[in-house]
């Protein structure tokens with residue numbers, strides 16, 4: 001049965017609109033993010049997101065990158081800023097999140113609005129006819145929706161990575177980071193997985209590369 005409650009991962013969150021502005025220094029640059037109630041962590045940058053951004057590997061050569069479940073767009077916008085020659089896609093199911101992400105691309109990356117693109121929809125559905133494969137997929141996964149969804153997504157993600165492409169994500173230790181590491185090692189014994197950092201109760205993973 002469909003869950004009718006409004007969540008940050010609802011397509012159309014049903015909470016009164018409050019607009020907020022976040023300014024945050026990430027990878028030694030000040031970013032400004034417009035956010036709206038009903039979007040994940042709308043009043044301050046999530047600590048897990050920040051730990052991922054500070055420790056994720058960002059290719060310097062021209063690449064195709066994806067911020068999956070982008071929220072208001074912090075991860076994808078930092079990727080666009082630090083990897084100027086790359087194409088960056090940001091996808092989220094929440095329409096308010098995508099509105100914010102589009103605004104935030106214009107605010108933070110005014111010269112890159114053609115190669116940093118925000119799309120709304122269910123995970124890979126918005127790009128399914130584009131024949132795209134990524135050098136990097138980045139994510140702070142919505143584990144509130146259940147760990148099983150994330151484990152299924154892990155399987156799908158392999159189909160969207162180029163050879164040597166990497167999936168980088170952050171998991172809170174308390175939300176089962178060690179379980180996910182063991183699951184990955186047991187399920188994909190021929191694939192690489194490394195922990196890029198363990199910081200402030202969060203683990204950053206890089207796998208499939």
Ligand SMILES: C[S@@+](CC[C@H](N)C(=O)[O-])C[C@H]1O[C@@H](n2cnc3c(N)ncnc32)[C@H](O)[C@@H]1O
Nearest residue numbers: 009040049069070071092093094122123140142
């Ligand atoms: C934990 S939040 C992280 C948001 C953002 N990346 C950040 O770090 O602030 C997870 C995001 O995944 C999105 N999401 C959940 N299910 C999704 C789906 N099926 N397709 C696309 N996005 C989804 C949620 O709307 C939410 O914005």
